[in-house]
Amino acid sequence: MRKSITGFLVTSLLVFVLCIPPAVIAAQKVRIGALFPFSGPLALLGQETFNGATIAADMVNDKGGVWGKQIEWVKGDGVDPKKAMTECERLISVQGLRLIFGTYSSSRSYAASEVAERNKVIYWEQGAIADPITERGLKYLFRTCPRASQFGIMAADFANEVIAPKLGIDPKQMKVAIMFEDSLYGTTVGGNAAKHALKLGMKVVATDSYSHKTVDLSPVAMRFKARKPDVIIATSYLEDGLLFWRQAKEADLNVKAFIGTGACHGMPDWAKTFGDEANYIFNIDPAIGINPNVLSPKTKAVLKEFQERFNKKFGHLPATHASLGFVGARVLFEEVLPRAASLDPEAVREAALKVDIPKGGTIFGFGVKFAPPVHPAAGQNLLAHPALMQWQEQRMWVAYPLDFGVRDPLLPLPTWEQRAKGVTRFVK
Amino acid sequence: MLATVIQLIINGLLLGGIYALISIGLTLIFGVLEIINFAHGEFLMLGMYASYWLFQLFGVDPYLSLLMVIPTFFLVGLAVQRIIIQPIINAPPLNQIFATVGLSLVLQNVALFFWKADYRTVRTAYSTLCLKTGGLMISLPRLVAFVLAIAMISALLMFLKRTYTGKAIRALAQEKRAAMLMGINVYRMYQIAFGIGIACVGAAGAILIPIYYAFPTVGALFVLIAFVVVILGGYNSLVGALIGGLIIGLVEAFSGFFLSPHLKEAVYFVIFILILLFRPTGLFGRG
Numbered sequence: 104m105r106k107s108i109t110g111f112l113v114t115s116l117l118v119f120v121l122c123i124p125p126a127v128i129a130a131q132k133v134r135i136g137a138l139f140p141f142s143g144p145l146a147l148l149g150q151e152t153f154n155g156a157t158i159a160a161d162m163v164n165d166k167g168g169v170w171g172k173q174i175e176w177v178k179g180d181g182v183d184p185k186k187a188m189t190e191c192e193r194l195i196s197v198q199g200l201r202l203i204f205g206t207y208s209s210s211r212s213y214a215a216s217e218v219a220e221r222n223k224v225i226y227w228e229q230g231a232i233a234d235p236i237t238e239r240g241l242k243y244l245f246r247t248c249p250r251a252s253q254f255g256i257m258a259a260d261f262a263n264e265v266i267a268p269k270l271g272i273d274p275k276q277m278k279v280a281i282m283f284e285d286s287l288y289g290t291t292v293g294g295n296a297a298k299h300a301l302k303l304g305m306k307v308v309a310t311d312s313y314s315h316k317t318v319d320l321s322p323v324a325m326r327f328k329a330r331k332p333d334v335i336i337a338t339s340y341l342e343d344g345l346l347f348w349r350q351a352k353e354a355d356l357n358v359k360a361f362i363g364t365g366a367c368h369g370m371p372d373w374a375k376t377f378g379d380e381a382n383y384i385f386n387i388d389p390a391i392g393i394n395p396n397v398l399s400p401k402t403k404a405v406l407k408e409f410q411e412r413f414n415k416k417f418g419h420l421p422a423t424h425a426s427l428g429f430v431g432a433r434v435l436f437e438e439v440l441p442r443a444a445s446l447d448p449e450a451v452r453e454a455a456l457k458v459d460i461p462k463g464g465t466i467f468g469f470g471v472k473f474a475p476p477v478h479p480a481a482g483q484n485l486l487a488h489p490a491l492m493q494w495q496e497q498r499m500w501v502a503y504p505l506d507f508g509v510r511d512p513l514l515p516l517p518t519w520e521q522r523a524k525g526v527t528r529f530v531k
Numbered sequence: 532m533l534a535t536v537i538q539l540i541i542n543g544l545l546l547g548g549i550y551a552l553i554s555i556g557l558t559l560i561f562g563v564l565e566i567i568n569f570a571h572g573e574f575l576m577l578g579m580y581a582s583y584w585l586f587q588l589f590g591v592d593p594y595l596s597l598l599m600v601i602p603t604f605f606l607v608g609l610a611v612q613r614i615i616i617q618p619i620i621n622a623p624p625l626n627q628i629f630a631t632v633g634l635s636l637v638l639q640n641v642a643l644f645f646w647k648a649d650y651r652t653v654r655t656a657y658s659t660l661c662l663k664t665g666g667l668m669i670s671l672p673r674l675v676a677f678v679l680a681i682a683m684i685s686a687l688l689m690f691l692k693r694t695y696t697g698k699a700i701r702a703l704a705q706e707k708r709a710a711m712l713m714g715i716n717v718y719r720m721y722q723i724a725f726g727i728g729i730a731c732v733g734a735a736g737a738i739l740i741p742i743y744y745a746f747p748t749v750g751a752l753f754v755l756i757a758f759v760v761v762i763l764g765g766y767n768s769l770v771g772a773l774i775g776g777l778i779i780g781l782v783e784a785f786s787g788f789f790l791s792p793h794l795k796e797a798v799y800f801v802i803f804i805l806i807l808l809f810r811p812t813g814l815f816g817r818g
Contacts, residue, residue, distance in 0.1 A: 144648055285793055313792040318549075318743065318752050321542045322787025322795060329535060341650055342744055342752075349742075352659050353670045354538075372650055 132175040133168065133446065135160075136194040138205035138215055143182040145208055148424050152207040152230050153178075155421055155428030158412050163436045170444070174436065179203075187211035191218040201446045202227060204432065207424065209233035209287070216244050225448050225455075229431020230424060232365075234291055237474070237483040243448055245455050245473055247431040249487040250480070251288060254364040254387045255296030258336045261385070261491050261503050263303045266334060266360050269514045275304045280332035280358075282323055282347070284315035284339055292338040292364045300336075308332050315343040323347060324354035334360045339367040345376050352380070352519055359515035361385065362491070369423070374497040382494045382527040383516045385502070389467050390490040391426045392500070393507040397468040399461075405433070406466045430465045434458065438471070462486070468507055534666055539784045541669060547780025548677030552738060553753050554760040554772040555683055556731035562767025563704045563724040566616060567624075569631040571757060572750020573638035574729055578604065578736020579745035580646065586653045586740075593653055593740050594675065600737045601730045608729030612722045620721065635750070642747035650744040658741045672741045679738055680776075683731060684769050700724050704767060759803045765816025774814060778802075 137156070140149035153176075160174040168174060179194045181187030187206065194200045195218070202225045206212040212231035219226035220241045228236065228246040232254075237246050259279070267274040279300045283293025289312065297310045308330040311323050320343065327335065335358050339347065344367025361384050367373060368386040395403055409429055413421040421429065440446075442454035460471040470486035478485075491503035493512050500510040517526040557571045581600050585591040591599070611634070619630050652658075660671040691697035702710040703720050711717050736745075743749065760779055764771025779799050787795040806813065 147648075311792050314796060316752050317792075317796065318756070319542075319546050319783060319787070320792065321546070322784060322792045325535065325539065325542070325788050326792070342746070345650070345652075345744065349659055353661050353668055353673075355661075355663075355668055376650075376652060376654070378654070 131172065133170070133172045133440070134175050134177055134198070134200055136179055136191075136198070136200040136203040136205075137176040138179040138181050138187060138191055138194065138203050138211075139207055140182055140187075140211065141178060141180040149181075149207045151422075152424045152428035154417055155409075155413065155425030156204065156229070156432035158409055158416065158421075158425075159429050159432035159436055161412060161416075162408065162433075169436060169440045176204075181206055181208070181211040181215060184210045184214040187215040188218050191215040192222075195219070195222045195224050201225065201448055202435075202451065204229070204435070206231055207428075209236060212236055216241060219243060223448055225451050227431060227435055230427040233287060234480075235287075237480045240476070240481050242476055242481075243452060244482040245484075246482055247434055247471060247484045247487065248427050249389060249469075249489050250483065251291040251365075252295040253488055255292040255294070255336070255338070256299045257387050257489060257491060257503075258296050258362045258364055258385075259299040259303055259305070261362065262300065262334050262336070262360070263305065265503060265505075265512060266514060269512070270333070270359055272333060276306070277334065278306045278308045278330070278332045279334045279336060280309040280311075280327050280330060281307060281336045282309075282311045282313070282327075282339075283337070284343055285312040286315065288340075288366070289315070289338045293336070296336045296338075296364070313343070315340045317343065318346070319350075320347040321350045321354060324350045324356045327351075327358075328354055328356045332358055334358060334362065336362045336364065337368070338364045341367045341370060341372055344368060345372070348377065348380075355519055357516075357518040361516055362387065365489075369492070369499065374494065378497065379525075379528045380522055381497060383513055384494045385491055385512070386494070386499065387489050387491050388423055389427060389487075390423070390492055390499075390501050390507075391421075391466050392492075392509065393468045393490060394501065394509050397463050397507055398466070399463040402464055402466060409466065426466060430467060434460070434465070434471050460486075535788075538667055539788055540781065541667060543781035543784030544777055545670065545673040545677050545780070546783060547777035548680045549673070549739065549742075549776075550756055550760050550779050551684070551773045551776030552676055552680035552735045553732065554757045554764070554776055555680070555687065555769065556728035556735070557757050558761050558764065558767060558769055558772045559687070559731065560725055560728035561761060563700055564616065564620065564721055566620070566627050567631065568728070569628065569754075570635035570638060571732060572752075572754030573635045573642075574604070574732045574750075575736045575739075575753055576642060576745065576747065576750040577638065578733035579740045579743070579749065580642065580651075580736075581733065582737035582740045583651050583653055583745050586655075592655065593737055596737050597734055600733045604733030605726040605730040607733075608726035609722050611729065612725035616725060617718065617721070639747050639750075646745075646747070648746060650746050652744045653740050655741055670742075676738050676742065679734075681773070683734065684773050687727070687731075687769055696720070696723060756799075759799060762813055763803065763806055765813030768813070768815035771813060771815030 139153045140146055164173050177198050179190035181190055203219050204227045207230040209231040212228050213236055216226040220243050226244045232251045234250045234252050263274045267277050281293050281297050283289035297307055300307050363386040365388050369388045374381040438458045439454045443450040458471055462470045464470050469488050471484050472486050474480045474483045474485050490501050490507050492499040493502050502508045502512040560568050582593045582596045585596040619627050657671050662669040691701050699715045699720050760775040764775035782799050783795045786798040
């Protein structure tokens with residue numbers, strides 16, 4: 104009997120504690136939802152992106168927080184798009200959150216932001232690059248990072264502005280071959296690269312798509328070899344990108360420049376697999392190793408602090424994903440929330456639309472200005488753009504846009520025969 | 532143009548050799564035990580990892596690692612047959628599918644747990660070596676895979692034709708009840724056949740590691756093609772698996788070049804459907 108009374112008391116106490124409305128807790132803290140794939144196949148980079156964001160929160164909290172309150176993250180695990188939706192729903196209805204920060208993965212972002220919009224809750228996206236995310240006219244969605252189409256467009260621009268003059272070819276005579284894996288990512292980037300190259304008057308001699316699950320890309324290498332392009336623009340995931348470069352060597356396919364657009368060609372695996380054969384390849388991604396002259400003095404200090412704090416907390420220097428998380432969070436905590444005075448979504452929206460950070464104001468070098476609701480890309484940071492890098496000495500160096508560059512691009516790409524003789528080995 | 536066509540034939544045959552290589556074990560297991568091993572791709576993945584780790588930890592060349600991989604995988608095959616396959620050998624097909632699909636999921640996740648989703652490959656001096664003759668390119672590791680596929684099939688055929696165990700396995704594949712009446716230890720033979728099948732796919736993994744990458748789901752990339760090849764070859768014919776592999780390889784090389792790389796999978800699946808419609812026993816199958 105005694106036992107059951109104690110049990111009853113404990114249970115009722117528990118019920119009582121659980122019934123305290125989340126708003127009561129919220130009064131002391133600024134609670135932000137963090138929706139990322141924290142488990143499953145994308146967990147590694149999802150966690151890394153969130154780690155970057157936590158540094159932005161730490162930096163604000165150490166200075167007294169926002170409105171004198173500390174920022175607190177409430178995590179939601181978006182293992183897959185469906186789970187991202189239910190987790191988003193949970194963060195909003197059970198936890199009572201009014202701002203969701205996420206998501207790194209485009210498919211998860213696309214799904215979860217619908218839930219936020221339905222609940223009139225702000226969805227702050229900082230790492231998912233698929234164009235359609237900001238093409239739905241959502242009112243409460245904001246995205247700080249660049250879009251996939253910009254990667255393809257930048258590849259064509261670089262071929263036109265830099266490669267053609269450096270090689271002494273008239274851009275109108277330059278032959279471009281475009282290859283891309285056939286999911287949404289590849290078709291968006293590759294399609295835009297082809298469209299933009301044609302607009303610039305270049306000769307697009309091949310646009311070949313393929314399934315990234317294929318175990319043989321020799322047909323692509325053979326087709327390109329038959330059409331003799333000067334430049335290849337490629338959008339690949341890791342396994343297919345590595346397979347193609349191997350089979351390009353087997354086919355003795357030689358071109359004057361090879362531009363990758365994110366994913367495969369910017370990963371450490373690229374250099375790990377090919378060693379010196381990775382050198383001379385271009386890749387497009389948001390980059391933090393840009394020319395420091397682009398950054399404002401304040402941003403330079405922020406970058407330094409970010410790198411030091413990140414290294415101290417996680418034991419390595421931040422790369423692209425962590426930096427995307429950091430930039431997204433910093434814009435939110437430093438520029439938007441102080442102007443909004445509360446987490447009321449309408450107030451946050453208005454504050455976000457007033458943000459106007461010039462070039463050099465983020466660690467990526469780009470500024471921030473969100474497209475208004477009437478814009479076809481409503482909520483998109485219109486000033487965001489990636490950068491183009493080249494592998495030299497098995498490391499990536501920014502080369503474009505020109506004022507962002509730290510090293511001159513090396514052209515042309517040596518032939519396989521020259522590579523065998525060690526041309527791509529950088530001897531010091 | 533002629534050079535291109537000859538090069539395409541070379542590429543197609545070399546690719547077909549790889550397809551035949553991964554189909555040998557599947558054909559044997561399907562032909563004898565009449566079980567569809569959905570975990571086939573995962574054993575290929577384990578073969579790749581085995582060879583990869585032998586190289587990383589002890590510097591064993593992938594081709595040399597075959598000497599260790601083949602006996603180990605034979606024993607693994609015996610154990611898996613005893614524990615998982617034997618109890619379901621007379622079960623309805625649906626139960627058999629559940630058991631092997633379950634095994635494939637377990638193996639994938641075990642690999643993910645121990646080795647993460649990283650892509651791993653072995654960089655040897657010959658990994659990207661090419662033989663050049665008259666403007667034609669022949670990738671050395673692919674040529675080795677092709678030759679070893681033919682060697683493995685020849686050795687298996689000899690084994691099945693010449694030895695008592697081989698003859699018993701063939702008898703079993705032809706007529707189980709009659710084989711039992713002749714005093715053949717059916718379960719023992721099932722176990723050996725399964726062991727050899729797993730040893731073959733383990734060997735295929737080791738042979739492929741200089742060309743491809745090991746990661747937990749790599750099996751899925753190959754297993755679908757292996758099924759197409761086995762059905763095209765006639766379910767239980769090793770020669771059929773070789774010819775079937777070469778046909779698919781050639782179809783892929785030519786359709787990829789002349790049509791579009793995007794459509795090459797579609798083309799061989801169309802062929803697959805046509806075979807099922809007009810010759811459901813496959814090219815070399817018995818009715």
